[in-house]
Amino acid sequence: MEGYFGLFSAAFIAATLLPFYSELALVGLLAAGYDAWPLWFWATAGNTLGAVVNYVLGRWLMHWQDRPWFPFKRSQIGPAERWYARWGIWSLLLAWLPVGGDALTFIAGLMRAPFWLFCVLTAAGKGGRYAVVLALYALGSGPLGLEPATQ
Template structure:
């Protein structure tokens, strides 16, 4: 049983990084297999939040090398993203769960030197809400069938 929770944690972790993974499928499968819903929510939220923390750390760390030729972002590409983040602020981290742009948002938060405790709190709230909604949808559809 623990293997299922750890597997979900790992897939959720990977899904939050730049690697392609779909934790929703694993989440739904384990829920259908009879795993405890609240435990699935907690493991998925923790894994996805910690995966985002890796993006934050990469953004924070890589900024030291922005003057190097191999740095993956040019100032012209980085500037609009930084302006967007400055405009909407740390509250935009509540949207870090979004399938499009969410991973980049957590990376940019690292580049922008958002305090890690604030980053972790806002990201966890957003990702926890995402999995809570997913859980509600799956259970709601299950009751209809």
């Protein structure tokens, strides 16, 4: 159970604005013999909940936009608003991208995306990414199994 909690934690941290790669933890646990589907579930859950933190931060920060210590100028927020207005909430399906994906979840909060749709789209994108990692691991260890690689 510690492995699953560790993966959940790694995926959670990786989804925040902090730099971290949970795929390394996922592959390490696969190689150690952990079951793939619980790993997929806990990685997806942790990464999605970490994205919720970004969403909440984006939504909360706008309450303070008139304060001198606010980290963004209105001129910096404008381009993000225009980008989001152009591509919309469906761009959250790309929240899994290693570069810019976490910022999408922050912008979704900033732009007050509907929370339920945010969660569904973000979980779909992030779950898809972990499914691809599992599939790539499976290809490296046999056509049907997710057994640990042997040398």
